[in-house]
Amino acid sequence: MTGSIARQASPALIVAICFGIAALEGYDIQAFGVAAPHMAPDLDLGPAELGWAGSAAMIGLVIGALFGGWAADRYGRRPVLLGSVALFGMFSLATALSLNFETLTLARLAAGLGFGGAMPNLIAIATEISPPNRRALTTTSMFCGLPVGGALVALAAQLGEGGVDWRMLFMIGGALPLLLAPAVYFLLPETRPAQAQAAPTRMLSGLFAEGRALSTVLIWTVFALDLLVTYLLLNWLPLLVVAKGFTATQGAAAAFSMNLMAVAGALALGWAADRIGYRWLLVAVFAGLSAALYALAWAQGMAVILIASGAAGFTVIGGLYVLYALAPVYYPPQFRAAGAGASVACGRLGSILGPLIAGNLRAAGAGPGEVLSALAPAALATMAAVFVLTTFGRPYREP
Structure with missing residues (x-):
């Protein structure tokens, strides 16, 4: 092919x-x-x-x-x-x-x-x-x-x-x-491979039939949690840094560090996934994200904020792009794009919720550190879901 x-x-x-x-x-x-x-x-x-x-x-x-x-x-x-x-x-x-x-x-x-x-x-x-x-x-x-x-x-x-x-x-x-x-x-x-040229059957059947239900639900969960954290940080990180007492310029620097390291993370993690596989790499990535979020939550100096912001971008966005590579392997060719599309759609629901959660927490009186540390359990839940997916999910095997 x-x-x-x-x-x-x-x-x-x-x-x-x-x-x-x-x-x-x-x-x-x-x-x-x-x-x-x-x-x-x-x-x-x-x-x-x-x-x-x-x-x-x-x-x-x-x-x-x-x-x-x-x-x-x-x-x-x-x-x-x-x-x-x-x-x-x-x-x-x-x-x-x-x-x-x-x-x-x-x-x-x-x-x-x-x-x-x-x-x-x-x-x-x-x-x-x-x-x-x-x-x-x-x-x-x-x-x-x-x-x-x-x-x-x-x-x-x-x-x-x-x-x-x-x-x-x-x-x-x-x-x-x-x-x-x-x-x-x-x-x-x-x-599209030749064997997938025929029109597929119903999309729900393609996503859930033949033992794919567990994999599909876990993929959706992982994407939603990752993008919840990603978009909360993309929308709120500069504001949360300012709320810690730093300037708007320093808040923008934290966002720049996050985005710059996201590119480095995507390339490095993609290279690593091809060589050592997805399971333990992604478990380490999302454990690292949790640590980065805690460090960012309680950081008092600008140097620590920049390092922790970069580590968060490296793991959460770099890890997301590795997930884009992982998701299609669980679906046969005739459902591959549908499976990817459903994963993206579920992830975007998380991207909508993330900024709303931050706004509600701030409105309720939560400090910037509390908002950031509240994300760490989402990172750990993502880690657990990735482990279950890569351990018990059933990747599609070419006949």
Whole structure:
């Protein structure tokens, strides 16, 4: 299977294209947070309206991941990925042209559908172009694009004396996917194996039949818990550092350390997973995350905060990208994208809950250390779920 794909396009080219797609997703998702302080007064948005507009993309992502995974198994990876890239490109442009709350929210919802449709396809493609001994590194290399794209939008926002206009951020974020779409069409091969060309049966049967129920539930649990911690930190880490008595610049430095080490973690952990396997590596990763969270919770000096923030990014985001490589191995080819899509969708439910939990804890009077230490049990629960999954789950075996 891999050899026939390689004759059409080199794996390196496929990884580069998919990295570009992930980077553009990361750019657009992070662009909303960067643009929000300028967008709100321009469109006359209150805090509640801004929150709903921001959440609309995540809601669309959940729906898009479920439908996109199913559609990719039925119709092929390339056409669904092409449609997803075009969709989030067009509606990123629509975001830039929004005139009020209603048009902004609809544009973000539709863009989220595109984000969600792309992600399970990237996971399935990584699995299908890679030999087993390079699968994790291929997947993590692709998904490093997400934090890279987020860093790029932060840099773009600083260009010029007053920063780039928020509408221009989304114009860039919309134009680039549309420019990349021809590369998806002309250069990206169809990676779905020949034996998976027939239309799959019902998705629920594919996820839960033939002894896959335990694996599916555990995969969903692991993704939800990991992304709960990830998005709480992405949204709240700078604020929690400031609440400890540090400056906003120091809070931003903690977030930068987390994102920088996330890329290093993804590459290092992907390389390690291909060589020593998933079980004990991921157990160590999530045990390390728990330790990093406790260190971050009670850190008093900036040096410790930067180190602990970096360790948290290395483990929680690096570990997430390894999970993207692990999830598909439990499903046969005809359900691979559907399984990945359902995992992404469940994970995004956790990403919605994480920031809400932090907000509620702070509103109830919890200090920054208490909020951070409250995440450690989630890391330990993730560790336990990964151990059970990799010990008792039933990976798919090629006939």
